[in-house]
Amino acid sequence: PSVETPDEGQLFQYHGFWISSFGIKGSLLIHDHFKPRSTDIIVATYPKYGTTWLKAFVFSIINKAPFDFSDHPLHKVNPQDLVPFFEGITCKDGSTSFVDGIPSPRLLSTHLPYSLFPTRMTDDTMACRFLYVCRYPKDVLVSKWHFVNKLRPKKLPPLSLEETFDLFCKGDHILGYWKASVELPKKVLFLKYEDVKKEPLGCVRKVAEFLGVPFTPEEENNEIVEQIVKLCSFESMSNQDVNKLDKRYQQRPVSNSDFFKKGEVGDWVNHLSPEMAEKLDQITEEKLQDTGFNFH
Numbered sequence: 001p002s003v004e005t006p007d008e009g010q011l012f013q014y015h016g017f018w019i020s021s022f023g024i025k026g027s028l029l030i031h032d033h034f035k036p037r038s039t040d041i042i043v044a045t046y047p048k049y050g051t052t053w054l055k056a057f058v059f060s061i062i063n064k065a066p067f068d069f070s071d072h073p074l075h076k077v078n079p080q081d082l083v084p085f086f087e088g089i090t091c092k093d094g095s096t097s098f099v100d101g102i103p104s105p106r107l108l109s110t111h112l113p114y115s116l117f118p119t120r121m122t123d124d125t126m127a128c129r130f131l132y133v134c135r136y137p138k139d140v141l142v143s144k145w146h147f148v149n150k151l152r153p154k155k156l157p158p159l160s161l162e163e164t165f166d167l168f169c170k171g172d173h174i175l176g177y178w179k180a181s182v183e184l185p186k187k188v189l190f191l192k193y194e195d196v197k198k199e200p201l202g203c204v205r206k207v208a209e210f211l212g213v214p215f216t217p218e219e220e221n222n223e224i225v226e227q228i229v230k231l232c233s234f235e236s237m238s239n240q241d242v243n244k245l246d247k248r249y250q251q252r253p254v255s256n257s258d259f260f261k262k263g264e265v266g267d268w269v270n271h272l273s274p275e276m277a278e279k280l281d282q283i284t285e286e287k288l289q290d291t292g293f294n295f296h
């Protein structure tokens with residue numbers, strides 16, 4: 001099965017994962033040429049897990065000192081452009097030269113599964129730091145269905161929810177990162193979209209601590225955590241003019257506005273049939289059985 005788009009081509013089965021051709025090329029180049037730094041920060045997700053949100057949080061936490069919140073880069077730039085996908089850049093350049101030239105600490109993002117990174121990026125001594133966010137599969141399916149149809153060439157009919165469901169149910173992205181977060185808690189932070197929704201302040205503090213820049217008592221007094229949560233909230237982000245742009249640019253196959261749909265937990269109830277929900281729950285349960293990980 002494949003999802004054809006003009007820019008991303010098809011999705012292929014690669015080491016057991018569905019990956020676009022640029023993801024595969026980028027992954028191979030990273031494998032052979034990427035020189036990791038222990039200061040590298042990598043936002044890792046599967047599409048629709050909350051990438052845009054986590055990018056906004058990480059960018060604003062890393063840069064918390066110099067920015068005035070009324071004139072913040074996140075008011076003018078889409079988070080996707082502040083934290084670039086490094087397999088995408090690497091594939092486009094045919095080399096890691098652009099990424100090599102970024103000053104430390106590099107803030108990058110990826111949709112690649114953890115197991116596709118070379119051990120020099122994931123072993124304990126030189127490992128990069130990864131921040132991962134996952135999300136309830138039923139909400140991801142609905143979010144992805146809408147998004148895939150934005151990516152799809154207009155000449156093709158939209159993918160039905162049923163077709164998307166069949167493609168969606170064959171894969172796992174979470175467990176590699178989750179196991180790594182258990183084994184290397186200082187190098188891999190594992191978050192759940194639903195927890196961030198419920199406790200955004202606590203999650204922002206957790207991310208800051210993980211990144212080695214905990215909030216100082218003065219920052220707490222100045223309510224910097226609250227300001228970051230507000231700045232990165234769905235309401236604030238989706239209302240920025242830059243994020244309302246509905247035309248494609250920067251060679252991305254989707255528009256800025258396509259990264260903001262509803263931003264809620266539980267939207268699946270409005271779309272999935274009881275049979276689909278049950279089947280997906282069953283698949284999820286089977287995949288997670290005896291792993292120690294669950295969504296509750």
Ligand code: A3P
Binds near residue numbers: 045047048146263
């Ligand atoms: P929905 O389609 O359920 O609305 P990604 O960034 O990985 O592509 O994920 C996109 C999903 O995250 C979309 O979910 C989008 O609305 C939601 N999202 C984007 N920004 C968000 C924010 N600031 N807070 C909460 N959810 C956000």
